Amino acid sequence: MHYRRRRGYSSYGFASRTQQRTPWVSRLVAASCTGLLLFGGWRLTQIFTNNHIRSTAAMLFTENRGSVRVALQGGDAQNIQGEIKLFAGDRIITDAVGRARFAMFDGTQMHLLEGTNMEIDESRYGSDESEYILTLHTGQLWIHVPPQQTQEEYEKAFSGSITRIIHTPNFTLQLPPRTEAVISTENFAVLQAEGIGIETKLPKEKESIFIGEGQQFAHADLAPGQNWYDQRSPLKYNSPLLASLQDSRQGLPVQDDTVTNTSSNEPPPSDDLVTLSHPANNQKVQGNTVEVRGIAGETVANIRINGYKATIDPSNRSFLQEISLADEEEFEIIVTALDDRGLIMTELSRTVKRDIEPPNPPTITTPSGSGTIYRTNSRELEIRGKAVKGTVGIRINEYRLQLFQPGDTIWSYLASTKLGNMKEGTNVYKVTALDESGNESVPAYITIVLGEGEEGVLEQPNVEMTDGTMEGNNLAEAVQELELRHLPDNEPLQPGSLVIHAPTAGSEHTATGSELLIEGYTSKDTYSVWVNGYKLRLYEPGKDFWNYIASYDLGTMKRGRNTYEILTRNRQGEILDKATYAVTWKP
Numbered sequence: 001m002h003y004r005r006r007r008g009y010s011s012y013g014f015a016s017r018t019q020q021r022t023p024w025v026s027r028l029v030a031a032s033c034t035g036l037l038l039f040g041g042w043r044l045t046q047i048f049t050n051n052h053i054r055s056t057a058a059m060l061f062t063e064n065r066g067s068v069r070v071a072l073q074g075g076d077a078q079n080i081q082g083e084i085k086l087f088a089g090d091r092i093i094t095d096a097v098g099r100a101r102f103a104m105f106d107g108t109q110m111h112l113l114e115g116t117n118m119e120i121d122e123s124r125y126g127s128d129e130s131e132y133i134l135t136l137h138t139g140q141l142w143i144h145v146p147p148q149q150t151q152e153e154y155e156k157a158f159s160g161s162i163t164r165i166i167h168t169p170n171f172t173l174q175l176p177p178r179t180e181a182v183i184s185t186e187n188f189a190v191l192q193a194e195g196i197g198i199e200t201k202l203p204k205e206k207e208s209i210f211i212g213e214g215q216q217f218a219h220a221d222l223a224p225g226q227n228w229y230d231q232r233s234p235l236k237y238n239s240p241l242l243a244s245l246q247d248s249r250q251g252l253p254v255q256d257d258t259v260t261n262t263s264s265n266e267p268p269p270s271d272d273l274v275t276l277s278h279p280a281n282n283q284k285v286q287g288n289t290v291e292v293r294g295i296a297g298e299t300v301a302n303i304r305i306n307g308y309k310a311t312i313d314p315s316n317r318s319f320l321q322e323i324s325l326a327d328e329e330e331f332e333i334i335v336t337a338l339d340d341r342g343l344i345m346t347e348l349s350r351t352v353k354r355d356i357e358p359p360n361p362p363t364i365t366t367p368s369g370s371g372t373i374y375r376t377n378s379r380e381l382e383i384r385g386k387a388v389k390g391t392v393g394i395r396i397n398e399y400r401l402q403l404f405q406p407g408d409t410i411w412s413y414l415a416s417t418k419l420g421n422m423k424e425g426t427n428v429y430k431v432t433a434l435d436e437s438g439n440e441s442v443p444a445y446i447t448i449v450l451g452e453g454e455e456g457v458l459e460q461p462n463v464e465m466t467d468g469t470m471e472g473n474n475l476a477e478a479v480q481e482l483e484l485r486h487l488p489d490n491e492p493l494q495p496g497s498l499v500i501h502a503p504t505a506g507s508e509h510t511a512t513g514s515e516l517l518i519e520g521y522t523s524k525d526t527y528s529v530w531v532n533g534y535k536l537r538l539y540e541p542g543k544d545f546w547n548y549i550a551s552y553d554l555g556t557m558k559r560g561r562n563t564y565e566i567l568t569r570n571r572q573g574e575i576l577d578k579a580t581y582a583v584t585w586k587p
Contacts, residue, residue, distance in 0.1 A: 055087060055088060055123065055124055056123050056124060056125040056130075057085035057086065057087055057105075057123070058085070058086050058087075058102060058103065058104050058105070058120060058132070059083060059084075059085060059086075059102070059103045059309060060080075060083060060084050060085075060086055060092060060100055060101075060102050061082075061083045061100065061101040061102070061103075062080060062081055062082060062083070062098075062100050063098075063099045063100060063101065065097055065099060066094065066096070066097035066098025066099065066114065067094070067095040067097075067098045068080055068081075068092065068093070068094050068095075068098045068099075068100045069092075069093045069094075069095075070084060070086065070090060070091065070092055070093070071090065071091040071093065072086075072089075072090050073089045073090065074089060074091075077091070077093055083309075086120055086123075087120065087123060088120050088121060088122050088123055088124075089119075090119070090120050091117065091118065091119045091120070092112060092116070092117070092118050092119075093116070094113070094114055094115060094116045094117075094139065095114070095115070096114055096115055097114055098114060099111065099112060099113055100112045102118075102141075103309070103311075104123065104132050104164075105123065105125050105130070105132070105311060106130065106132075106145075106146065106164075107145075107146040107311065107320070107321075107322065108132070108143065108144065108145045108146065108164065109143070109144050110141050110142065110143045110144075111141060111142040111143075111244075111247070111248035112139065112141050113139060113140045113141060113142070113244055113248075115138060115139045115140075116136070116138060116139025116140060116141060117136075117137040117138045117139060118134055118135065118136050118137065118139070118141065119134065119137065120132070120133075120134055121133040121134060121135055121167070128161070129161055129162075129163070130161070130162045130163070131162065131163040131164070131165070132162075132163075132164055132165075133163075133165045133166075133167070134165070134166050134167070135166075135167040135168075136166055136167065136168045136183060136184075136185060137169070137185070139184070139185070140182065140183065140184040140185075140241075141182070141183055142180075142181075142182050142183075142245065142248035142249075143166075143175070143179065143180070143181055143182075143183065144179070144180050145164060145175050145176070145177055145178060145179040145180075146177065146178070146322060147177050147178040147194070164179075166183060168183070168184075168185045169185050170186060170202075170203070170219040171200055171201060171202050171203075171217075171219060172200070172201040173188065173198050173199070173200055173201075174198070174199040174201075174208075175193070175198055176193055176194040176195050176197070176198065176199075177194045178192060178193060178194040179192065179193045179194070179198065180192045180193075181193070181198065182241045182242060182245065182248075184241065186218065186219050187216060187217055187218040187219060187241065188211070188216065188217055188241070189215075189216040189217075189235050189239060189241040189242065190212060190213055190214070190215055190216070190217075190235070191213070191214075191235070191245075192213050193212065193213055196210045196212055197211050197212030197213060197215070198210065198211050198212075200217065200228075202219075202228055205228065209228050209229055211232060212402075213400070213402060214234060214235050214399045214400060214402065215232050215233065215234065215235055216232070216234075216235045216236075216239060216241065217231055217232055217233075218231050218233070219231065233419075233420045234399055234419060234420055234421050235398070235399060236397065236398065236399075249324065250324075273296070273297040273299065273300055273337045273345050273346045274294060274295070274296055274297065274300065274303070274335060274337045274346060274348055275294050276293075276294040276335055276348050276350065277293050277294050277295070278291065278292065278293040278294070279291075279292070279333075279350060279352050280350075281350050281351060282351055282352070282353060283350075283352050283353070284353045284354065284355070285325070285352050285353070285354050286354070286355070286436045286437045286438070288324055288325055288438045289322050289323060289324050290322070290323060290325060290333075290352055291320060291321070291322050292305050292310070292320070292321050292322075292323060292333055292335065292350075293318070293319070293320045294318070294319055294335065295316075295317050295318055295319070296312050296317045296318075296319055296337065297317070297337070298317065299339065299345070300312070300317075300337045300338070300339070300345060301338055301339050302338040302342075303319045303321075303335065303336070303337060303338070304335075304336045304338065305321045305323055305333065305334070305335050305336075306323055306333060306334055308321060308323065325352070325354060327356060328354075328356070329353060329354065329355075329356055330351055330352070330353050331351070331352050331353075331354065332349055332350070332351050333349065333350045333351070333352065334348075334349050335347065335348045335349070335350075355435075355437040355439070356437070356439060357439065358435075358439045358440060358441050358442065359388065359390060359391060359433050359434070359435040359439060359440075360388040360433065360441060361431075361432065361433055361441040361442050361443065361444050362385050362386065362387045362388070362394060362411065362431050362432070362433045362441070362444055363385050363386045363444060364383065364384075364385040364431060364444050364445075364446045365384055365385050365386060366382065366383065366384040366385070367381060367382075367448075368446065368457045369446075370385075370444040370445065370446065371444070371445055371446070372446060372447070372457050373447040373449060373457065373458045374446065374447070374448055374449065374456070374457055374458070375448075375449040375450075375453055375454070375455060375456065375457075375458050376448060376449070376450060377450075377451075377452065377453075377455055377571070378455075379416065379417040379418070379422070379450065380414065380415070380416040380417070380418070380422075381414075381415045381416075381422070381448060382412055382413070382414055382415075383396075383412065383413045383415055383429060383431075383446060383448075384410070384411065384412045384413075385410075385411055385412075385431065385444070386409055386410060386411075387404075387408060387409050387410070387411055387433055388409075388433065390435055390436070391406070391409075391433045391434065391435065392406040392434055392435060392436050393406075393433070393434035394411045394413075394431065394432070394433060394434070395431070395432045395433075395434060395440070396413050396429055396430065396431050397421070397429060397430055399421075400434075401413060406436070413429070413431075415427065415429070415448060417450070422448065422450060423450065424450050424451060424537065425449065425450060425451060425535065425537050426447060426448075426449055427447065427448045427449070427450065428445060428446075428447050429445065429446050429447075429448065430443045430444075430445055431443060431444045431445070431446070432444075451527075451528065451535070452487075452527045452528055452569060452570070452571045452572060452573040453487055453572070453573040454573075487569065487573045488572075488573055488575065489575070490574050490575050491575070492575050492576060492577045492578055493570070493574055493575065493576050493577075494523050494525065494576045494577055495577055496577065497522060497523035497526075497568070497576055498520065498521075498522050498523075498566060498568050498576070498577035498578065498579045499521045499522075499579075500518065500519070500520040500566070500579060501519060501520055501521065502517065502518070502519040502520075503516050503517065503519075507579070507580060507581055507582060508581075508582050508584075509581070509582070509583050509584070510583075510584045510585075510586060511550075511557075511583055511584065511585045511586070512585075512586060512587065514551065514552040514553065514557070514585075514587065515549065515550065515551040515552065515553065515554075515557070516549075516550050516551075516557075516583070517547050517548070517549060517550075518531075518547065518548045518549075518564065518566075518581060518583075519545070519546070519547040519548075520545070520546055520547075520566070520579075521544055521545055521546075522543075522544055522545070522546060522568050522576070522577070523544070523568065523577070524542055524543075524544050525570050525576060526539075526541070526542070526543070526544075526546075526568045526569070526570065526576060527541045527542075527569055527570050527571040527573075528541070528568070528569050529546045529548075529566070529567070529568050529569075530566070530567045530568075530569070531548045531564055531565070531566050531567075532564055532565055533565075536548060541571070548564070548566075550562065550564070550583055552585070557583065557585055558585070559585055559586075559587060560584065560585065561582060561583075561584050562582065562583045562584070562585065563581075563582050564580070564581045564582070564583070565578070565579075565580055566578070566579045566580070566581060567579075
């Protein structure tokens with residue numbers, strides 16, 4: 001049997017090898033000894049552990065877009081189409097618009113996005129221990145690792161432990177079962193992962209860190225006093241890493257499924273070629289995916305389930321494939337058996353049913369009710385609420401609460417500037433409930449305004465703000481209007497503290513360009529600066545300087561005369577000083 005030479009890893013990986021420089025005689029002796037040791041060690045491993053290891057192929061499937069090239073064993077890259085088996089030492093390269101799908105022996109599936117260069121370092125399957133090791137040189141990939149094996153057929157096929165490692169130039173990741181993640185060379189996002197998350201090894205660091213579900217990690221140069229955990233942040237639905245998530249998930253499984261058994265006297269459909277043991281016909285399933293299991297006949301070379309290739313265990317001819325379900329009440333599963341020429345030998349079908357009725361939405365009770373706008377001075381605030389019976393999960397702004405368990409009727413969420421999920425100004429929190437079928441409820445909303453002024457509910461909003469149909473700029477403008485309505489309109493407490501020094505000191509300026517920066521000084525008691533009713537979001541409380549962009553493109557400056565009413569307030573919202581500045585634009 002031929003074994004491929006294992007490639008070395010980066011210096012901060014989970015394993016490494018070092019080459020020694022020796023004279024040629026020493027090299028010859030060392031090579032002879034090493035060969036004996038390796039052979040003897042390999043034989044001892046087989047005798048005492050019975051871990052029969054073999055190099056295992058991975059499958060690459062190209063998509064009908066762009067160009068995908070493959071470099072076999074360090075050779076020149078060649079364009080390919082369709083599908084191809086790849087081994088350790090092979091490399092995949094997608095061009096600026098090319099994409100490809102990739103499947104490992106354990107059921108791990110990946111989506112390689114544009115501009116990706118990935119190498120297979122190892123793909124080895126053993127009865128006790130298996131591993132695959134990949135290096136992502138450039139680009140980005142989505143990966144889904146199946147859950148820990150519990151099904152009888154799957155246990156027979158992959159009963160031992162599996163090590164899954166991905167190297168990048170900036171970190172090395174070891175993936176647990178049930179991982180769904182998006183990984184680039186600079187950062188990665190964890191949508192789900194078993195246990196405490198993905199083990200992450202960083203250059204020159206002895207200890208690993210762990211990035212858990214609902215978190216993203218960005219590699220950067222650390223400032224003094226920082227540690228790598230500071231580079232974590234809550235995963236946001238609008239993260240650039242998730243831009244292609246739906247495309248990656250389409251046609252591939254992304255969530256564990258839970259199947260409700262139904263009694264059926266119908267025998268498993270079978271012939272001499274395929275026996276389909278799961279799911280039962282017309283079975284009701286919960287979740288967005290379902291596992292298809294069965295036995296392939298001796299003459300069957302390949303099994304495809306709804307077009308996707310399933311792995312056949314040669315020891316018992318069993319196969320298992322997890323497939324995603326369309327958002328429909330009924331879904332047809334077609335299992336196709338192919339010979340070694342790729343010709344169809346037989347087909348079997350099953351129909352499964354799923355509940356797609358969304359659950360009742362959750363309610364928000366603290367700090368105020370659903371649909372309200374609440375102002376606070378605290379940089380940390382707990383949002384709490386109630387969930388209806390049958391809720392298995394609560395999601396807030398695309399982050400699923402980790403401490404909420406199925407059957408719980410109370411949920412809570414910590415909004416904090418330190419955690420990065422609350423900022424100065426307007427913060428909108430969208431809360432939805434998930435049922436056991438994976439359906440998501442209509443959202444409940446609460447808006448938290450972090451800023452000066454009396455703490456409490458600003459105002460009960462209108463219907464649009466309650467049901468979530470008002471979003472983005474419209475919602476921010478509505479909240480700011482309410483905020484202004486509740487601020488004091490007192491005489492200035494520190495007249496003369498607000499000074500404008502640029503672009504022209506004083507109160508007048510004539511501009512010829514389409515954009516300029518208005519700059520000034522203010523009192524250190526200043527908590528917020530307002531220009532024409534707009535609160536400057538980038539101003540930090542206590543700073544004695546501020547600026548504002550007057551721009552034609554931004555809509556804050558027009559041809560002719562423009563008047564800017566500038567106002568500063570303290571922490572209590574009281575006016576410290578006022579000023580008026582005029583800009584005449586003559587293009």
